[in-house]
Structures are given as structure tokens and as C-alpha cells.
Amino acid sequence: MKTYKIALIKGDGIGPEIIDEAVKVLDAVASCCDIEFSYEEALMGGCAYDITGDPLPQETINISLNSDAVLFGAIGGTKWDNLPREKRPESGLLRFRKELGVYANLRPAVVYDELINASSLKAEVVKGVDLMVVRELIGGIYFGEPKGRDENRGYNTMVYTRDEIVRIAHQAFKIAMTRSKRVCSIDKANVLDVSQLWRDVVTEVSKEYPEVELSHMYVDNAAMQLIRDPRQFDVMLTGNIFGDILSDEASMLSGSIGLLPSASVGAKIGVYEPIHGSAPDIAGQGIANPIATISSASMMLRYALGENDAADKIDAAVKRALKEGYRTKDLAQYDAKEICSTSEMGSIIANYA
Amino acid sequence: MKTYKIALIKGDGIGPEIIDEAVKVLDAVASCCDIEFSYEEALMGGCAYDITGDPLPQETINISLNSDAVLFGAIGGTKWDNLPREKRPESGLLRFRKELGVYANLRPAVVYDELINASSLKAEVVKGVDLMVVRELIGGIYFGEPKGRDENRGYNTMVYTRDEIVRIAHQAFKIAMTRSKRVCSIDKANVLDVSQLWRDVVTEVSKEYPEVELSHMYVDNAAMQLIRDPRQFDVMLTGNIFGDILSDEASMLSGSIGLLPSASVGAKIGVYEPIHGSAPDIAGQGIANPIATISSASMMLRYALGENDAADKIDAAVKRALKEGYRTKDLAQYDAKEICSTSEMGSIIANYA
Ligand SMILES: CC(C)[C@H](C(=O)O)[C@@H](O)C(=O)O
């Protein structure tokens, strides 16, 4: 029997509730797949600041680097909004991504047939959508220097080096090879110098993947095409902030941001987390949708641990729960047979897994 | 009888076709509103480069500054994509905006009841949408220094000064006072220093408009909320690149980007233009939708010339044409009674105006 060490970072807001459900589901598949998980909890975000004075204590990095994978909930909340920037929960998360070196953030947007009516888009527009945003995660304007502000001027630098673009482009092309073999690279090359380099380097890297069809699209047009005709996309390759914007937009195709998982990879240890935030307004009420986190756990099994059978079981269990009409509150209006709480939904999926 | 001098910049691609229709409609309202237009054409974009070697000849600036308002089509095309950056059509447009000083780009997104089925979003989501994106147009990452690229590194600077934020914020609040009195300011203040200044200054300026309700939203969330529940927005105040992305996204609420006009104001002379591009793929075929440009001419009458009656006439004529089922090709599938060409649509609207 194989034992995996999982670092659990519950974080703030609804983070603890949704991680608990993912753990429930992981333990359920463990027993039938002859694997075992040992969990170690670590602090990040506002809760880490409250206890240690630092949104990312060194111990959290140590625990994570000493694990097989990190399962992460969410961080942030208005409570910490007025702290100096480096103490804010978000700073902890950004430093965490950087310290681990997870430069590639994979954000699949898949529309479940069972929830085809849940999207604000027409069913015929979103039916069958299955795209993957590959977002560069530890570069671009999130980290560029110089940056700063005083009373009269604020500035940040959007910067990419050739090496940073090369490695994220390889990720996108490799993923495309396992899918429909199309990469659409998003930039603003008609205005930005950094985007011109991006476009040139992506085009160079594409030569190594002759089977993959590469296209380029300006980010403003991409924001439009994503809702005009989302099925045109297979893999969308983007820089950090464009990916932040477009993946949140893409989440709406599926009907609820509470459904969508993500994987941050590219380094020894990967981070698996829902794409939604900590939703402090609904924390503790037992109404959060745990599916995004449960699906993140499935991505962890698949990408970090190579436990594809266990991952398949989880994916099938999620589908079955939706098909049978179980819905958390965010999706209550859509073909619901039964409205369930966060932990009820976790139990149902664990039961089916 | 009052005579207005209009600078016409047709530009590239479908630019000439759509401007011709707007002129047709302007002349139609002129005769009944006791006004007169004298037009002077000026070159900008790829066509200007082809003729003069410069995408923005000095003469174009002179003609524009010597007019009462500028009516502009669109620029750009793959033909000029490989020119050095400063020769590209887009560089001409950016320099033009900067030279004129039009720092406020107003982009209304309105959903016509007549076209409620044309959006890829559900009718019940978009019905009654009436929002205005107020986009800062001559600052931010489009113009920030330093910028540049070599083989190994590309960079741009997203920068705003207090004064730049103050003036665009005033525009947004003033416009909100004429509407539903709500401003949602979009930023990424949880990550970007420049956004923190943006948020602080917008909050300060809001004190002068106690009747207007101000809220703040992160740009990733805004990209999501725009399709989840677009009616929540009245005025969206954004920086240059966030506004570029979000206004293109918002255009999809209306069903076709071929419907939406814009006004670039804040200086002596304003520029009125459709928000869509030059669409080189359909240029010369007579299938472009002229309504965005015709509605831009209406915005020009209203904002630049104070000719509200004439503007009302145009707006009513556009609605009537849509209501009676006239459609250009982009909207052919939606409750069309008759499919018409670019110039037929122009004539119908001119006739109704
Ligand atoms: C919380 C925030 C810093 C973060 C980001 O912008 O990367 C979040 O929006 C995300 O997409 O994971």
C-alpha cells in the first residue's frame, strides 16, 4: 500500500469547509484504490497572519516542500485589506507560488451536460465546452520590478524573459498534444512590447510541436470570443494577468465558479486549488460548493501522484452527484432534485467514489 | 443655419464603408434639423502609412484640431503587422488619441429589446442591460515608460499619476450623475501597486459626489460578473487595458460588436468611433454592420455639438430599422425580416431619421 504525504492549506473564509470535503473524498477513494494519505496542515493567508504575523510562515514552505503535493483552499478577506501590502493574505499566496516555482497554472473549463442550463450563456453556446487555460503564474506584472507607489504615482512592470515564455509555452503545447492539438496564445502584441516578445517566442517553440496548430489572439478579442463561441478554444496560453482575467471569465461558461479546479505545476511539488476565492460572505454557513476543491483533489491524484484510477473515480462521482440532481445553493435553480449543504455534497460524492 | 466641420478619418478595412453610411445618415438629419456639415477627410492607419510613410501624418492632427469633432472608422490589418512598431497602424491611433488629449473613452453597452435573442447570453440575463464603460485612454500600460524589448526580455510599465486618475474619475462620476448614480471602479488592488493608488484616488474623488454610490471590484471578478449578472452595473470606471478587455467583453451582451459606438472625450476635440476594429477579412464585401458607426455619429451630435434632437432622431431610426427586422449579415439569424448590405442598412436608417 502506497502512502502519500499531502500538505493541506485550508486558508481563510470557506477554505476550511471545502478542504474538509475534499479530504473526505480522498479518504473514500484511498480505501478502494489501495493507497493511503497522510495529511499535514499548514497555515497561509489571513489566518497565518493572525497567528504568526506572517501570511506565509517559513514552516508552511517546509511542510509543502516535504510533501508529495499541496491541496489548498483559498485565502483573503476584507478583514486584512488594510494591512501593509506584504502582510496581506494575497502576498502570502504570491510568495508561496514563487517559492515553490509553480510557473504553470492549469485551469480547465468544462461544461457538465448535467448543468447545461446553469450558465448565463445559452445552452447551445456552452454545450460541450472543454478548454484549458494555461496561465503563467510566477512572472509578468504580478512580480515585475520596478514597482511601487507614493501619493502621486503608482507603477508596476509587466515583464517576461525568453526563458519564462519558453517553459510555459512547452507546457501548453505538451498539454495540447494530449487534447485536441490546438493552442491559442493570447497577448496584446499590437500595443505591448512584452507581448511582441511573447508572440515571437511562442511561435519559435511551436516549431517543436508540428502537430499542434498555433494561433494568436489579442486579449480584448479573446474576452469577446470566449463568450461568443467558446468551443473554438482547446488550450489558451496566457501570461499571468491575462490568464487571471480570462480564466475567471471562462468559469462562467460552466455555470458556477464553484465548480472549477486548478493545478499549479512546473516544479517538484504542485499546488491544487479551486479557482474561486475565499468568499468570506458565505464562510461558515455550510453553503459553499465543494466541487471545485474535490475536482482539484482529482487533478492532484492525476498530475502529481499518477493515480489515474482514483482520479477517474472522483470525476465519475462528481458527475453522478450532479446527474442525480444534488445541488449546493449556488446551483439550486438548475435542475435540482435536492439542495444540499457543503458537507452533504462531500458525503454524497465520497459515497459514490 | 449652423455649419459644423467634421473631420472624417475612414482608416483601413471596413472603415471607409461604414463611415460612408454614417455620413449618409448625418446628411439626412441635417436637412431636417437646420444644421449642415462640412467634411474634411484625413488619413490614419495603414492607408496613411502606404501613402505617406507615416500612420499618423501631421496633417491629420491639424485637420482634426481644426474641426468641431472627429468621426473615425477603424485602422489596422495583417498587411502592416510586420512593420516596426512605430510605423504600425495602431501606433498612429495611439499617438492620435494622445495628441488630441482625449483621455476618457466612453463605451456604452446597451441591449436593444429588438435584438434580445442575438446575444450568446440568455435573454433573461441581458434584457435591459444599459451600462457605460468609462475607460482611461491615454495612460496606463499603453503609454508607460520605460518599455522595450530585445531578444531575451520584453517589458512595459503600467503607471498612473494622481492627476490622471482624478480627471478620469470625475468623468465617471459626472456621467453617473446623469444615469443611475452608481460607479463601480475596476482594479487589481490586491496585487498591483498602481491599482492601490487608483483605488485610493477614486475613493477621494467620490467624496465630491455624495449622491453617487461607489463600489470597487477586482478585474478578474468583473470579467465574471459582466456575464453572470450584467444589470448590476451602471458606470464601470477602468484603466486603459482593463477597459479595453472589459468593453470588448461587454459588447457581446448586445449580440454583435457591430452595434456599439464610443466617444473619446476630455479635450477640446472629441473622437467618435465604433468599438470594433477594421475587420480586414470582410472589407469591401458590403456586409459590415454600419450601426456602431452611425451610433457613434449620434454620440458626436450629442456630446460634441449639443444637437440632441438630431441625435435622438438617429437613435430612433436605428431602433426602428432593427424593430422592423432589417439585419446585416452579423445578425442575420436573429428575428430578421430582411438581410441587407452595409449601404442598404445605411439608407434605411437615413430614410427613417
Ligand atoms: C487572490 C489573487 C492574488 C489571485 C490571483 O490574482 O492570482 C486569484 O485571483 C487567483 O486567480 O488565483
Ligand SMILES: CC(C)[C@H](C(=O)O)[C@@H](O)C(=O)O
Ligand atoms: C487597435 C487597438 C490599439 C485599440 C486599443 O487597444 O485601444 C482597440 O482595441 C480599441 O479598443 O480601440
